[in-house]
Amino acid sequence: MSGNNIEKVKAAEEMLLDLGTLLMSCGASTGRVRITVNRIAEALGYDVELLITSRSLILTVAEGDTMSFSSSVRRTPPHGVNFKVVSGISRMSWRVVEEKLTVEQINKEIDRLIALPHYPRLVVLSTVALAGASFCRLFGGQGLELLVAFVATFFGLFIRQESLKKRFNPYLAIVFASFAASMVSGLSVKLGIGDSPEHALATSVLFLIPGVPLINSLTDLIDGNTLNGVIRGINGLVMAFAIALGLMIAMQIYGI
Amino acid sequence: MVLDLLMILEKGIWFGFAALGFAVLFNVPQRTLIVIWMLGAAGGMTKLLLMQANIGIVVATLAGAAVIGVLSVSAAHNKHAPPLVFSIPSVIPMVPGAFAYRMMLGLIKLAGTAVTDPTYHQILAETTSNGLKTMFILMSLAAGVSIPMLISRKDTIKKIRNLDNSE
Numbered sequence: 001m002s003g004n005n006i007e008k009v010k011a012a013e014e015m016l017l018d019l020g021t022l023l024m025s026c027g028a029s030t031g032r033v034r035i036t037v038n039r040i041a042e043a044l045g046y047d048v049e050l051l052i053t054s055r056s057l058i059l060t061v062a063e064g065d066t067m068s069f070s071s072s073v074r075r076t077p078p079h080g081v082n083f084k085v086v087s088g089i090s091r092m093s094w095r096v097v098e099e100k101l102t103v104e105q106i107n108k109e110i111d112r113l114i115a116l117p118h119y120p121r122l123v124v125l126s127t128v129a130l131a132g133a134s135f136c137r138l139f140g141g142q143g144l145e146l147l148v149a150f151v152a153t154f155f156g157l158f159i160r161q162e163s164l165k166k167r168f169n170p171y172l173a174i175v176f177a178s179f180a181a182s183m184v185s186g187l188s189v190k191l192g193i194g195d196s197p198e199h200a201l202a203t204s205v206l207f208l209i210p211g212v213p214l215i216n217s218l219t220d221l222i223d224g225n226t227l228n229g230v231i232r233g234i235n236g237l238v239m240a241f242a243i244a245l246g247l248m249i250a251m252q253i254y255g256i
Numbered sequence: 257m258v259l260d261l262l263m264i265l266e267k268g269i270w271f272g273f274a275a276l277g278f279a280v281l282f283n284v285p286q287r288t289l290i291v292i293w294m295l296g297a298a299g300g301m302t303k304l305l306l307m308q309a310n311i312g313i314v315v316a317t318l319a320g321a322a323v324i325g326v327l328s329v330s331a332a333h334n335k336h337a338p339p340l341v342f343s344i345p346s347v348i349p350m351v352p353g354a355f356a357y358r359m360m361l362g363l364i365k366l367a368g369t370a371v372t373d374p375t376y377h378q379i380l381a382e383t384t385s386n387g388l389k390t391m392f393i394l395m396s397l398a399a400g401v402s403i404p405m406l407i408s409r410k411d412t413i414k415k416i417r418n419l420d421n422s423e
Contacts, residue, residue, distance in 0.1 A: 027282065027340075027344075028338075028340070029340065031406075032338065032340075081281075081282045081283070082282070082283045083282045083283055083284040083285070083337075083340075083341045083344075084283050084284065084285050086338060086340070086341065087284070087285050087288075087336075087337035087338060087341050088285075090337070090338045091336055091337075118283050119280050119283065123280065124280050124281060127276060127277045127280040127281075128277040128278075128280065128281050129277075130273050130276070130277055131273060131274040131275075131276065131277020131278060131349075132277070133273075134270040134271070134273040134274035134277070134349070135274050135349065135353060137267070137270045138267055138270050138271065138274065138300075138349065139353065139354050157281075201357075202353060202354055202357035202358075203353060203354075206351065206353040207277065207278075207281070209348060209351050209353070211278065211344055211345075211347070211348040211351065212282065212344055214394060214398060215340075215343075215344050215347070215397070215398045215401055215402065216340075217398070218395070218398030218399060218402050219340075219398070219401075219402040219405065219406070222399075222402050222403070222406055223406060240356075244360050247357075247360065248360070248364060251364070
């Protein structure tokens with residue numbers, strides 16, 4: 001293997017590591033990470049072996065039937081769930097197969113996907129707050145209770161975003177958010193606003209549900225990625241405990 | 257009966273909005289938003305219709321999640337995004353928040369009640385029931401969504417093989 005060739009393998013390896021860790025942190029299941037990385041590597045003419053864990057990715061690239069190979073480890077970056085990236089990378093992986101993109105082109109596409117704008121903050125806050133009000137309606141709330149759930153969810157999500165910005169521990173950020181939301185909705189229980197204000201209290205913390213970890217956990221378990229499935233499940237469980245802790249503190253303060 | 261159906265239709269709309277909130281939170285591509293709203297509504301209404309027919313909440317949720325799982329696979333082909341982009345936000349409105357909340361309340365009460373207290377066993381029974389419902393509903397949500405995804409993934413591998421053979 002010539003020096004030039006080694007550089008090329010290294011470049012492909014770097015790109016595959018970026019791609020795999022990015023997918024993992026943006027909320028893809030283990031099986032999807034493996035399939036996508038394999039698909040792209042195969043299209044570029046490399047054989048890869050992967051060890052995927054929740055916090056890091058180990059990857060070995062070999063070129064054809066030469067005995068030369070290269071291994072590297074990369075930590076998973078701390079991005080949040082971002083389905084725009086997951087969906088963009090999945091689309092790109094087919095373009096790699098069909099249009100034979102080069103490593104440089106793939107790197108450019110990954111950078112573009114990361115830079116894609118999120119929804120405006122106010123849009124996120126109000127849509128999630130609307131979801132909170134919808135939950136309240138689904139559990140039998142009416143009129144004013146929907147409004148309370150809306151305001152509580154809006155405030156709770158705002159607190160969570162601020163805590164994450166200030167780099168608090170992510171579980172602690174959930175405790176803060178759950179506490180903030182249930183302090184708002186708990187006030188309505190205390191003051192007796194509406195017919196059954198408990199509905200607002202029970203639903204105002206539901207925006208924190210760890211849906212992605214829990215569903216990916218089961219997908220991984222069914223898929224045979226038992227270890228990652230267990231890790232994700234425990235992660236989801238700790239998040240659920242964090243929600244409960246914030247709710248409990250607020251309820252103790254109000255004496256509900 | 258007509259009133260019940262109207263009620264279910266109305267709740268379907270709310271299921272859709274709850275799904276939409278999570279879709280925005282998870283930053284899904286814009287072109288998938290409407291589909292997610294419809295999937296959320298479809299899954300929720302399936303669940304409510306089955307519950308109307310006296311089917312237990314766990315099985316009804318499994319069916320609702322399976323409807324979302326199957327539809328999300330076909331949506332994935334049409335809108336060019338992986339199925340999980342559609343299915344995860346759509347099933348979250350079916351998460352048993354009320355049962356989980358009651359279980360939590362029960363646990364707090366249990367921790368503060370003496371075993372000799374006459375209400376202890378009543379609280380224990382209610383908490384166990386709410387906790388089990390929460391657990392099984394969560395499991396059926398995840399299973400209902402994951403299984404169609406896993407089945408359809410075999411299809412894509414077949415497609416890759418076909419591509420290889422045709423070259």
